[in-house]
Amino acid sequence: MPELPEVETTRRGIAPLITNQTVAEIILRTGKLRWPLDPNLAGVLPGQKIHAVKRRAKYLLLQCDSGSLILHLGMSGNLRVVPASTTVGRHDHVDLVFSNGNCLRFNDPRKFGVLLWVSVDPLSHPLLAGLGPEPLGEELTGDYLYRNSRSRKIAVKPFVMDQKLVVGVGNIYASEALFRAGIRPDRPAGKIGRRRYALLAEGIRQVLGEAIAAGGTTINDFRQNDGKPGYFRQQLQVYGRAGESCTACGRLIVCVRLGQRSTYFCPGCQR
Ligand SMILES: [Zn+2]
Numbered sequence: 501m502p503e504l505p506e507v508e509t510t511r512r513g514i515a516p517l518i519t520n521q522t523v524a525e526i527i528l529r530t531g532k533l534r535w536p537l538d539p540n541l542a543g544v545l546p547g548q549k550i551h552a553v554k555r556r557a558k559y560l561l562l563q564c565d566s567g568s569l570i571l572h573l574g575m576s577g578n579l580r581v582v583p584a585s586t587t588v589g590r591h592d593h594v595d596l597v598f599s600n601g602n603c604l605r606f607n608d609p610r611k612f613g614v615l616l617w618v619s620v621d622p623l624s625h626p627l628l629a630g631l632g633p634e635p636l637g638e639e640l641t642g643d644y645l646y647r648n649s650r651s652r653k654i655a656v657k658p659f660v661m662d663q664k665l666v667v668g669v670g671n672i673y674a675s676e677a678l679f680r681a682g683i684r685p686d687r688p689a690g691k692i693g694r695r696r697y698a699l700l701a702e703g704i705r706q707v708l709g710e711a712i713a714a715g716g717t718t719i720n721d722f723r724q725n726d727g728k729p730g731y732f733r734q735q736l737q738v739y740g741r742a743g744e745s746c747t748a749c750g751r752l753i754v755c756v757r758l759g760q761r762s763t764y765f766c767p768g769c770q771r
Contacts (some may be wrong), residue, residue, distance in 0.1 A: 642698025
């Protein structure tokens with residue numbers, strides 16, 4: 501599933517190619533992704549210019565003249581900018597065709613993606629309104645995590661993966677950030693002190709920043725906008741490494757289930 505770094509990589513890939521371009525038409529080859537597609541899209545979008553491509557959590561926001569398109573890649577979605585004449589593949593469900601002859605092509609084999617038009621501020625849409633702060637912004641600090649965790653019995657890993665607390669800390673990056681902070685993922689959130697939360701906030705920032713710089717992590721089928729795989733996988737220190745040696749202490753990485761998610765950690769480095 502594309503996580504925040506993959507979505508940000510996609511944003512950086514497509515933004516220069518579609519900003520200031522004018523929509524000529526939208527081609528819908530399916531009636532439904534996660535939800536039925538709004539047939540009014542074909543009436544609303546032509547003639548509108550894309551002014552900016554922004555991101556909030558894992559949503560891409562295409563700011564147009566009279567509103568915004570909200571896009572989410574779902575479980576397996578992929579966006580590319582290609583000449584509109586490019587042969588259409590099996591799961592190419594939507595083309596946003598521009599007057600310069602290119603199109604933004606939305607491929608989504610599992611059809612869990614989202615494509616919505618809103619004429620109001622997209623940040624006020626119910627999908628986005630309740631989200632916590634961005635992990636790379638100034639709001640995510642050790643103090644913020646400490647304050648919100650007092651008296652919480654939930655394990656720290658599902659605690660930081662809660663999108664209402666902070667967005668974009670998915671399963672891979674939560675495991676990696678906890679390793680960097682030296683915190684066991686099953687430690688109760690309310691029992692972790694201020695100093696360790698400062699390390700965790702820094703770990704989250706570092707791991708997401710490095711993953712974005714590397715172009716995301718390829719686990720299943722994520723591809724960058726240019727079709728290359730992301731390279732962050734080569735930098736993973738615990739995720740997917742059960743039974744292999746810890747890069748820091750040599751003990752074997754273990755995998756447990758926590759909140760129904762595979763959770764990797766080093767019993768030597770994480771306490
Ligand atoms: Zn270790």
